[in-house]
Amino acid sequence: MKIDHIGIATQRLEDGLAIWRDALGLTVQETEEVAEQRVRVAMLPIGDTRVELLEPTTPDSAVGKFLAKRGPGIHHIAVKVQDINASLAELKEKGARLIDETPRIGAGGCLVAFVHPTSTHGVLLELVQHP
């Protein structure tokens, strides 16, 4: 298993890019809007993983609410899995509280599903299965 990416909430992508791209020297792999999650996303590879900057497109999106409540910061950690449905079933069986019972489409056309932080010791967990 690998850390697929670390999601970081920012008010504007440019705020995050000023550090991760301009000061640290990472390269933006892609920028896209994920309509279903109401965010704009910038992906910056770093080693085996990526930094995912998240800018809400509406204040009432999950990331918008996170920013209003807690300010910018680490929003989630995403783990790459081979079979997202199998992983979800396993987590559910072990008592984890799933935000997504079934996967949805995330950045890069991946299948993604979130596990509630109340069952992961305060860390919002995203499962990612690449196409």
Ligand code: CO
């Ligand atoms: Co993510």
